Amino acid sequence: MQVKFQLVTYDEELDKFDLDESVYHLELDDEQSKTYELLKDGDLHLYNWFQESDFFLNWIKEEVYPDSIGKKFAICDIDDVSFRRFYFFKVTSGDVHYEYFKKLFGLIEESEWQDREDFGKNILEYLPAKRQELVMELQDEAEVEDETEA
Amino acid sequence: MDNEYIKKMLSEMDKDLASKGLSRRDAMKLAGLSSASFLMGGASSAEAAEEEIAKTDAKGRILIIGGGLAGMSTARRLTTKLSNPDITIIEPNEYSSNYQPGQTLVGGGIWDVDEVIFKRDDYVPDSVKLIKEKAIAFTPQENFVVTDKGTKVEYDYMVVATGLHLDFERLKGITAAGRCYTAGDNSTLLKVLGDDVCSIWTTEGSARTWEIMQAKIAEAKKLADAGSKKKLRFIFTHPNTPIKCGGAPKKIMNLANARLKEAGARDNVEMLFCTNGGAMFGIPEYHDAVLGQFKREGFKWKYRHNLLEVHKDRKVAVFDSKWQEKGPWDPIMHEYEVIPKHEKVEIAYDFLHIAPPQMAPREIRESNVGSPAGWVPVNKHTLQHFQYKNIYSVGDVAQVPMGKTGGSVRKQYKVLVDNLVAQMAGKKLPKKYTGYTVCPLVTDIGRVMLAEFNWTVKPAPSFPLDPTVERWMWWLMKVHLLLPMTQIGMLKTGRA
Numbered sequence: 001m002q003v004k005f006q007l008v009t010y011d012e013e014l015d016k017f018d019l020d021e022s023v024y025h026l027e028l029d030d031e032q033s034k035t036y037e038l039l040k041d042g043d044l045h046l047y048n049w050f051q052e053s054d055f056f057l058n059w060i061k062e063e064v065y066p067d068s069i070g071k072k073f074a075i076c077d078i079d080d081v082s083f084r085r086f087y088f089f090k091v092t093s094g095d096v097h098y099e100y101f102k103k104l105f106g107l108i109e110e111s112e113w114q115d116r117e118d119f120g121k122n123i124l125e126y127l128p129a130k131r132q133e134l135v136m137e138l139q140d141e142a143e144v145e146d147e148t149e150a
Numbered sequence: 151m152d153n154e155y156i157k158k159m160l161s162e163m164d165k166d167l168a169s170k171g172l173s174r175r176d177a178m179k180l181a182g183l184s185s186a187s188f189l190m191g192g193a194s195s196a197e198a199a200e201e202e203i204a205k206t207d208a209k210g211r212i213l214i215i216g217g218g219l220a221g222m223s224t225a226r227r228l229t230t231k232l233s234n235p236d237i238t239i240i241e242p243n244e245y246s247s248n249y250q251p252g253q254t255l256v257g258g259g260i261w262d263v264d265e266v267i268f269k270r271d272d273y274v275p276d277s278v279k280l281i282k283e284k285a286i287a288f289t290p291q292e293n294f295v296v297t298d299k300g301t302k303v304e305y306d307y308m309v310v311a312t313g314l315h316l317d318f319e320r321l322k323g324i325t326a327a328g329r330c331y332t333a334g335d336n337s338t339l340l341k342v343l344g345d346d347v348c349s350i351w352t353t354e355g356s357a358r359t360w361e362i363m364q365a366k367i368a369e370a371k372k373l374a375d376a377g378s379k380k381k382l383r384f385i386f387t388h389p390n391t392p393i394k395c396g397g398a399p400k401k402i403m404n405l406a407n408a409r410l411k412e413a414g415a416r417d418n419v420e421m422l423f424c425t426n427g428g429a430m431f432g433i434p435e436y437h438d439a440v441l442g443q444f445k446r447e448g449f450k451w452k453y454r455h456n457l458l459e460v461h462k463d464r465k466v467a468v469f470d471s472k473w474q475e476k477g478p479w480d481p482i483m484h485e486y487e488v489i490p491k492h493e494k495v496e497i498a499y500d501f502l503h504i505a506p507p508q509m510a511p512r513e514i515r516e517s518n519v520g521s522p523a524g525w526v527p528v529n530k531h532t533l534q535h536f537q538y539k540n541i542y543s544v545g546d547v548a549q550v551p552m553g554k555t556g557g558s559v560r561k562q563y564k565v566l567v568d569n570l571v572a573q574m575a576g577k578k579l580p581k582k583y584t585g586y587t588v589c590p591l592v593t594d595i596g597r598v599m600l601a602e603f604n605w606t607v608k609p610a611p612s613f614p615l616d617p618t619v620e621r622w623m624w625w626l627m628k629v630h631l632l633l634p635m636t637q638i639g640m641l642k643t644g645r646a
Binding site for chain 1: 483484485486489490551
């Protein structure tokens, strides 16, 4: 089966994400397809699986961003699953994102007094750390092995 | 409560229990067993075994700031865990250990105020030193605090349990009421609030609330007796800050409603709840249940209304009313932006019950012990200060995600003591607070919804019964069991 990806690139110096407008398609083998079906509703589980899979990183390195060692990027959309809120969240975003982040970051104050500006501030405090977990860097395998051996 | 009322309650309870396959006897047995374990801290067999562990020889000077329920219970439990405790409490208020959860019942005329006033000195453990002064300066880098009388107190470990400040000063029109604690002399506050405005958030204020409520009910009764269609307006507010006992604004509203019905004057009063929040309760299941109860009782409500001003001369409350409008399309987020708007709204009242804005005490807020927001920043699981590892915090002043309630303290102080004792013994911190809290939401005289929940934002019932149902047995627990559990279980034995 084929899975559609959209990506964001990360500029470390400016601490800024830019949307890569291109849409990329990755062909999954049977085993990968089964795993994908199991995880497709799993939000960050789905993200983590791709992030930790060699086949995905190799595909990015060879076909999506070739000759780009050191480039940092993150997944923005996988088919219909969107992770945009992690990179472009702002206080004027819709309630669905507030609810998502409130739960993700455990921001469960006595919600009767909270309003969206307060939640927004809290979320913006937590997001930079979470984003860093999602960012991937294209690395030269040889260098990685050398470092490991050293 | 007359016999007919009780019979009706029992009949409803029986019906409800029967649908779960339980008889009343079975349920009470179950509740009784659970209540007994509740009194002993919901002790599982593992916890019970833990209670048998011998005291440790760990040593260190422990300083507790604040002698309320949290501070005093922590001191008591520490004396049960340490062979040679060296504990000092700094607390200037003679009545700091009052039973605050009972203030709604005082405000609703169920209890006399004497029933919730406890003397601090009756609860100080024998081996604990009490300094009757106020800690005003904190130097956590050098492990000492200074009191208002100039006493310098050094410590190895400190527990911050100051409670919080009621910030009436923030409300224009009654700023002269100032900031105060729940317990103690609040005569200035009561004088400033006058004869139409009240608040159960202070002990004296809860008794005054009952006086004012009775006078207003009598006014409504006169209208009813005269066959008038005129309605008085009773307003109950909920502010835009964290508050202790988030359910209390609704509890006192429900008790006022019960008293109006009792007097046959309910039709001559409009009951209005004005809350800064956008829901009745943070937990969806309880929100739905409370909303249903509001509709059933004919209450009106306004979300996103935060009290700003009180004009006593005109009997008008001014609220900051907030709403959202749809903004432009965001092509990256694939959604419309949301534009927050607000304006001032005036609402006339005949009876105004204020849940005041609440904040960390100034001395905490302005010291290195407090966070920029004022509360003491602790790891929400271990209750250990993020920066100063020999400092812990418990109760209302601790910066944990939710639940400034006695129910939270009942779970927190045991975690804190176990972690502190472990640290003193050079061990890893063994215990985690999971965010449990409980709000016995009084919905009528004789009915309580036992709203238990934790950080999962889901109901966390201790009993195998639907927690969103208002029950008479929880009323019995609220009125008869929780006070002795606090007085004996926590303050006197440190075990509940």
